[in-house]
Amino acid sequence: MAVFPINSSNLDLSISMPGFASSSTRPPLMKVRICVVRELDMNRVPTTGEAEEEWAVAPSAEEEEEESCINNGGTKPRKKLRLSTDQSRLLEESFRLNHTLNPKQKEALAMELKLKPRQVEVWFQNRRARSKLKQTEMECEYLKRCFGSLTEQNHRLQRELEELRAIKVAPSAIVSCHDRQPPLSTSTITMCPRCERITSSKAAIAAATKPSKVVTSILKLHQPSQAC
DNA sequence: TATGTCAAAGCGTCAA
DNA sequence: TTGACGCTTTGACATA
Numbered sequence: 711m712a713v714f715p716i717n718s719s720n721l722d723l724s725i726s727m728p729g730f731a732s733s734s735t736r737p738p739l740m741k742v743r744i745c746v747v748r749e750l751d752m753n754r755v756p757t758t759g760e761a762e763e764e765w766a767v768a769p770s771a772e773e774e775e776e777e778s779c780i781n782n783g784g785t786k787p788r789k790k791l792r793l794s795t796d797q798s799r800l801l802e803e804s805f806r807l808n809h810t811l812n813p814k815q816k817e818a819l820a821m822e823l824k825l826k827p828r829q830v831e832v833w834f835q836n837r838r839a840r841s842k843l844k845q846t847e848m849e850c851e852y853l854k855r856c857f858g859s860l861t862e863q864n865h866r867l868q869r870e871l872e873e874l875r876a877i878k879v880a881p882s883a884i885v886s887c888h889d890r891q892p893p894l895s896t897s898t899i900t901m902c903p904r905c906e907r908i909t910s911s912k913a914a915i916a917a918a919t920k921p922s923k924v925v926t927s928i929l930k931l932h933q934p935s936q937a938c
Numbered sequence: 939t940a941t942g943t944c945a946a947a948g949c950g951t952c953a954a
Numbered sequence: 955t956t957g958a959c960g961c962t963t964t965g966a967c968a969t970a
Contacts, residue, residue, distance in 0.1 A: 791945060810959085828943060834955040835959070840944090842960090 793833070797823050801830070805837050 739800065793801070804811070804814040804819055807867055842929075 792967080793945085813957090829945080831958085835961095836945065839960075888939095 791829070797825070801833055801837070804835065809838055809841070810834065 800823060816827045816830050819829045
């Protein structure tokens with residue numbers, strides 16, 4: 711059973727109750743005892759020292775159900791329930807342990823939280839959805855970073871390629887890997903004129919241009935000894 | 939007043 | 955057929 715304190719220190723712990731809106735739509739019955747009250751935790755109990763007479767009683771579960779039927783039936787607009795911090799905390803703890811509930815767990819949790827099993831079920835559904843959304847957003851951020859990194863790497867490789875192409879290779883140094891030639895000198899940068907692939911040793915390339923790992927691995931795949 | 943958040947409703951899908 | 959779930963939308967409420 712929920713109660714409504716008038717204590718202004720509780721104003722931040724607020725919750726709207728079905729049928730008890732903070733606006734002028736609040737039923738006259740509530741206005742009698744609550745003048746500055748805002749909506750608050752439906753399950754909060756008065757702490758010691760708080761005068762019990764300052765608390766107004768919220769509708770029971772049955773009354774709420776009845777009311778929700780009325781709302782669904784259609785004249786009254788539906789009211790928003792806001793879970794208390796304690797309820798949210800307990801739900802979060804349960805969610806950490808299990809992202810889904812079996813009927814027994816749902817029932818038990820609902821009893822503990824003084825909510826309807828359906829509300830617990832809905833909360834878990836929405837929580838799973840939020841979890842998935844968060845996961846998707848994280849993946850999106852990760853992919854964005856990957857994209858940025860790969861773009862940068864691509865630009866770097868393009869520049870490397872330009873630099874390599876710009877290197878004036880002496881005609882005598884051009885050696886085809888398709889020809890049976892003596893082993894290449896480590897100080898010579900060569901390019902296969904047939905497939906236009908660099909066939910120099912890693913040492914020569916590294917000394918000349920400091921290639922990236924990708925270039926190095928490409929070179930590994932295309933050693934002069936290998937066929938084009 | 940625009941916008942974000944979130945409980946809840948509605949509907950389709952799927953497995954038992 | 956039924957219950958659980960995911961997805962989308964709705965509507966109340968809070969806040970800047």
